[in-house]
Amino acid sequence: MSFDHYMSDIRTRFAPSPTGYLHVGGARTALFNWLLARQLGGKFVLRVEDTDQERNTEAARKAIFDGLQWLGMDWDEGPDCGGEYGPYNQSERGAIYDRWFAHLQEKGRVYEDDGAWRFRFERKLMTMHDLICGEVSIDYREESNTPDMVVKRSDGSYVFHFVNVVDDLEMKISHVIRGEDHLMNTPKHLQLFEAFDVKPPIYAHIPLILNQDGSKMSKRDAGAAVGEYEQAGYLSGAVVNFLALLGWSPKNEDEIYSPAELIKAFSLEGVNRSPAKFDTEKCAWVNQQHLAPLSPEAFAKASETQFEQLPENYQAMAGSVQEKVRLLSEVPAAIQFYHDKEFPYAPEALEKVAKNAAAPALLNTLAEAWGTLTDWSEAKGEIKAAAVKHEAKPGQLMFPLRVALSGKAGGPDLGDILQILGQEESIRRIQRYLAL
RNA sequence: GACCCGUUCGUCUAAUGGUUAGGACUCCGCCCUUUCACGGCGGCAAUAGGGGUUCAAAUCCCCUACGGGUUGCCA
Numbered sequence: 001m002s003f004d005h006y007m008s009d010i011r012t013r014f015a016p017s018p019t020g021y022l023h024v025g026g027a028r029t030a031l032f033n034w035l036l037a038r039q040l041g042g043k044f045v046l047r048v049e050d051t052d053q054e055r056n057t058e059a060a061r062k063a064i065f066d067g068l069q070w071l072g073m074d075w076d077e078g079p080d081c082g083g084e085y086g087p088y089n090q091s092e093r094g095a096i097y098d099r100w101f102a103h104l105q106e107k108g109r110v111y112e113d114d115g116a117w118r119f120r121f122e123r124k125l126m127t128m129h130d131l132i133c134g135e136v137s138i139d140y141r142e143e144s145n146t147p148d149m150v151v152k153r154s155d156g157s158y159v160f161h162f163v164n165v166v167d168d169l170e171m172k173i174s175h176v177i178r179g180e181d182h183l184m185n186t187p188k189h190l191q192l193f194e195a196f197d198v199k200p201p202i203y204a205h206i207p208l209i210l211n212q213d214g215s216k217m218s219k220r221d222a223g224a225a226v227g228e229y230e231q232a233g234y235l236s237g238a239v240v241n242f243l244a245l246l247g248w249s250p251k252n253e254d255e256i257y258s259p260a261e262l263i264k265a266f267s268l269e270g271v272n273r274s275p276a277k278f279d280t281e282k283c284a285w286v287n288q289q290h291l292a293p294l295s296p297e298a299f300a301k302a303s304e305t306q307f308e309q310l311p312e313n314y315q316a317m318a319g320s321v322q323e324k325v326r327l328l329s330e331v332p333a334a335i336q337f338y339h340d341k342e343f344p345y346a347p348e349a350l351e352k353v354a355k356n357a358a359a360p361a362l363l364n365t366l367a368e369a370w371g372t373l374t375d376w377s378e379a380k381g382e383i384k385a386a387a388v389k390h391e392a393k394p395g396q397l398m399f400p401l402r403v404a405l406s407g408k409a410g411g412p413d414l415g416d417i418l419q420i421l422g423q424e425e426s427i428r429r430i431q432r433y434l435a436l
Numbered sequence: 437g438a439c440c441c442g443u444u445c446g447u448c449u450a451a452u453g454g455u456u457a458g459g460a461c462u463c464c465g466c467c468c469u470u471u472c473a474c475g476g477c478g479g480c481a482a483u484a485g486g487g488g489u490u491c492a493a494a495u496c497c498c499c500u501a502c503g504g505g506u507u508g509c510c511a
Contacts (some may be wrong), residue, residue, distance in 0.1 A: 015511090016511095017510090017511050019510090019511075049511065051510095051511080052510065052511065054510095055510085055511090113509095114509080115509085116509050117509095118509095133440095133441070133442095136440070136441080137440095138439070138440070139439085142438090142439080144438080145438065145439055145507075146439090146507090147507090149508090149509095150508080150509050151509095152509085153509040154509060155509080157509085159508090159509070159510085159511090160510070160511045161511095163511095164511085179505095180440095180441065180442090180504080180505065181504090181505055181506075182505095182506090183440065183441065183505070183506080184439075184440060184441090184505070184506040184507075185506080205441090207441085207442075207504090208504070208505075210503090210504080212447080214503065214504085215504095216504070216505085242448095245448070245449085245460095246448070247448095249448090249449060249450070251450070251451095252450085252459090253450080253458080253459045253460075255448095255449095255459085255460060255461090272442095272449085273441075273442060273443095274441090274442050274443065274503095274504095275441095275442075275503080275504060275505095276447090276448065276449090277447060277448080278447095278448095279446095279447050279448060279461070279462090281447080281461060281462060282447070282448065282460075282461040282462080283461095284461095285460085285461055285462090286461090292474080321473095323472095323473055323474055324472070324473055324474090380470090383470070383471090384470065387470080393470070394470035394471085395469095395470050395471065396470090397470085397471090398470055398471035398472090399471055399472085400471095401471075402471055402472070406472095408472090409472080410471095410472050410473075411471095411472060411473090412472070412473090413471075413472065413473080414470090414471050414472075415471095417471095417472095
């Protein structure tokens with residue numbers, strides 16, 4: 001078998017059940033599977049485990065698809081695009097399950113119990129070779145710990161363990177990367193593969209993602225839903241970057257990766273054993289790092305999603321805050337003063353200016369000087385002149401001016417502010433501030 | 437309870453027997469800057485505890501503690 005042939009046999013999958021929104025844990029599981037497939041030139045399969053009719057919703061299904069798409073994880077086979085091993089919704093695969101169940105019956109591996117069918121485990125020591133956890137053994141001779149499992153319910157439906165194994169085998173999945181919560185399920189799945197006389201896939205169990213307080217992150221926790229990240233002003237590439245670094249390390253000191261770079265650098269060997277906590281501060285920092293290299297146009301475009309209605313002259317303003325925000329959601333507030341003539345003053349900014357007793361006099365002098373100015377491009381020079389007149393440093397005037405013009409302690413460069421506001425409006429704002 | 441996995445700065449992590457235990461986020465200080473940032477430099481801060489093995493242990497072994505997972509006719 002040639003190396004190329006081996007590579008093309010790599011098949012990974014993401015198998016969500018559409019019972020809730022795509023959460024970061026699931027997204028990271030999908031990501032590792034996707035990265036491995038893309039790196040090795042294999043296929044990434046999306047299979048929807050929609051056997052739980054009670055809890056499935058169309059909204060959840062859509063949220064999962066949208067979430068994967070937003071993150072840029074494209075799949076080669078799935079319910080929407082089909083593929084050689086479909087259908088890709090478990091709800092449509094009943095006949096396939098019946099066939100494999102019959103196989104189990106023929107071999108005498110199942111028996112009826114209260115109307116349900118149980119799979120008879122082989123009573124032996126089960127040892128698995130996990131790519132991340134190493135060799136793990138669970139003693140199936142200990143029957144009380146490992147009672148025969150139901151594979152077919154009394155209502156005729158099949159349970160997760162059974163359909164999951166059948167699908168992985170039918171879909172020729174080569175590598176299963178899944179959460180550590182499945183580690184104890186793996187011997188059950190291995191026994192099923194053995195009963196089917198099929199070689200099992202290679203397993204890799206990744207540690208779970210925890211909340212800041214150490215509890216398991218579940219769907220209802222804040223920051224758990226992938227959909228929230230776009231709303232919160234994250235670039236999808238930044239979220240992918242951060243998620244990849246949660247539990248995986250490139251073993252060097254680089255931290256900022258594009259998806260393409262991740263595909264190159266990823267390896268299962270670099271995946272940790274211990275669970276990681278989700279740190280929103282660092283996630284925001286990663287986002288800032290992804291925001292910084294964008295062109296002003298790309299930044300403006302990306303931040304447009306944060307407005308219900310785009311302010312006038314938006315393009316001109318957007319670039320001036322690019323390096324001042326970590327999240328795109330901070331953009332509307334950061335540029336509010338540009339288009340809102342009655343913007344509010346931030347209390348802490350006013351407080352800071354109040355410490356400078358000379359500020360009002362300085363501002364007044366500047367406003368007068370600006371009033372007689374014929375060329376607005378010289379406005380900045382007048383700041384220095386006004387300061388000199390009061391025997392003050394320019395910095396003592398610039399901060400109060402910033403607050404007078406924008407109402408905030410931080411924000412765009414003063415030059416940008418002056419240029420966009422213009423002479424008349426700038427003077428008016430100083431007067432408005434002095435009249436407080 | 438039983439079984440399984442884990443434990444390095446507050447957080448994400450590097451170091452697979454020999455390092456002053458490294459980097460990043462956060463925080464603090466300094467520099468750059470007429471403002472705000474960016475950036476640069478520096479600081480605080482960790483091998484859960486106890487026993488072994490070894491010339492030498494974050495690293496290997498055992499015990500304890502703590503955390504997580506599994507233990508369904510959920511997935």
